[in-house]
Amino acid sequence: GVQIVPEEDEHKFPFDLLDPTKMIPEELVPVEILGKMTLNRNPDNFFAETEQVAFHPGHVVPGIDFTNDPLLQGRLFSYTDTQLSRLGGPNFHEIPINRAIPEVTNNQRDGIHRMQIPKGKVSYHPNSMGQGCPFQAMIKEGGFASFEERIDSSKIRKRSKSFFDHFSQATLFYNSMTDHEKRHIQNAFSFELGKVQLVPIRQRMVDMLLEVDEDLAQKVADHLGLVPKKLPQPITGSIPADGNPDDHHSLKVKLPITEAPSVSMANKLPTNIKARRIAILTADGVDDDAFTKVKKQLCEMDAIVQIIAPRHGFVTTKSGEQYPVDDSLLTAASVVFDAVYVGGGESVNTLLEHAGALHFVAEAYKHCKPIGADENGAELFKKAIPHLKDAEDGVITNGDLDEFTGAIMLHRFWDREMNPLPA
Missing domain, CATH: 1.20.1370.20 (Catalase, four-helical domain)
Structure with a gap:
């Protein structure tokens, strides 16, 4: 899912790709280029929506035409063969992720994996049996029109200097x-x-x-x-x-x-923690605050919070409340989370003796991710990360949730790479 939104301050489209020394006047740049694409959702099914996408440089919208670049000209026809072999037949454009939003009416019929069921008997144009339908769209109706370019040169088999x-x-x-x-x-x-x-x-x-x-x-x-x-x-x-x-x-x-x-990902930090995956590492005897305060605040900020414990089932808090475990240390890995928070209480004693918990925290730290805990939970950090300093960016040891969420917004703390943990 993407949407085009205007870009205010960035250098828009600085130079002509065919002649990099020449700037393109902003008024001549299509509005689609002056915007940026914003990813606003993840695929519901990776195979159906990502693996089956059939990109093709020959599929363009009205208003865009092709340059004389030899590499592009070769790909304009070769990509059809690519998708035929990738997706198993001539109707790859009818797979849900590739099909056009408006109905497509043409003379293409049958073939393997046909998704539509066209009516009528003809598959050619012009025709009398179908009264000439479908008709080609005129330019004023949105039909394709090639850019008129005056050419006066010799045709040679040679690459341009660019x-x-x-x-x-x-x-x-x-x-x-x-x-x-x-x-x-x-x-x-x-x-x-x-x-x-x-x-x-x-x-x-x-x-x-x-x-x-x-x-x-x-x-x-x-x-x-x-x-x-x-x-x-x-x-x-x-x-x-x-x-x-x-x-x-x-x-x-x-x-x-x-x-x-604008090319650097580090210059595109978010201003919220929406959709960030955060693990709360816990065990029986955890303080109730891990659920009533920590998880509640993170969820209210639209983060995705999962409870990770030594085993599946439920964890029992200090007051006797039970909460379901989302995943266990046997199967969960810190690499799929953006940050880790360790709940305090008696649960810390259990985690201190659990090799999987130590590895979970150390791996998150090694990958430069934010880790947080209260003073009690921070004991796990000291054992898992021997060279941890008393005050270190991205490591919250006082239970301050505002500091923790602020660290999550900063994404990673790359200075840790200069003094990494052993493998």
Whole structure:
């Protein structure tokens, strides 16, 4: 589920993708681009609504047409074959997640997995048996119209010069990241290249990263025990048989901006905790506040709260009240939660002796997530996290729920990565 909402302050659509040195006047940019897409729900069924989505660059709305980009032109027809093989037949566009909102009336009939039941006998146009129906939509009725473009040139089999700008967008993306995001990119390259068995291939990839950013290349090279070196031109070996190698040198266009902060996920922190998944870690003997105060406040803020205990069934509070357990430490994992809160009371003594509870808390901390507790519940933090400081961002030990929810809004506390827990 998405909706388009206006974007007030961000740099809208800074440059022409075909000519990155040229800015696009804002009044010429379609309104859909000037907005942003806001995800407003999760799929009800991941397979039906995500795995079966049939993206196709040839499916456009009126007002948008295709550029002469050779890669796009190739994909305009090849994506049909892709979806035919992915989704098993010619009627992939009729699967619920792919079907058009208005009724589609055309001459397409039959074939495997047909969802609609069209009436009539004809599957061609023009026709007399169906009185010519369905008629093609006119432009004034919303029918498609190609953009009229005057062309006066020779038709040749050759890539445009802009095709050889291999690195400017990658550099812009990397420059737009925060320090911890850059660190994650460095570690991701190091992890994946570390599994490549042939050292010359590792070396070439590190050398290519040098074209994006020197610090990125150096960090990845250090992890792999390599030294980045400048690649000779042409960088790519994809040269036609009769092509002149000098015509295939890579270039790096100077873009009108050096970074785009809106690209960074760290710059998109929410202002509430709606839909955040929060685990309340507890056991028998827990203070009633864990339910009457903590869970109540979190739920009122539209968070998703689950009770995690050593076993399934019910937990009995200090006053004798019983509450159902959502999941047990045998099957639950902290990685599926955004934050963890430890309920106080006698339950803490049980959790201190439970290896699963210690691991649950330590793993949440290791993944830089907010963890909270009152002074009693904080004893579990001290045992699970040996190097925990008395005052540390994202770790609430005084039971202050406002501090805890404020920490959840900040999402993660990436400084912990600089002094991580042992695996």
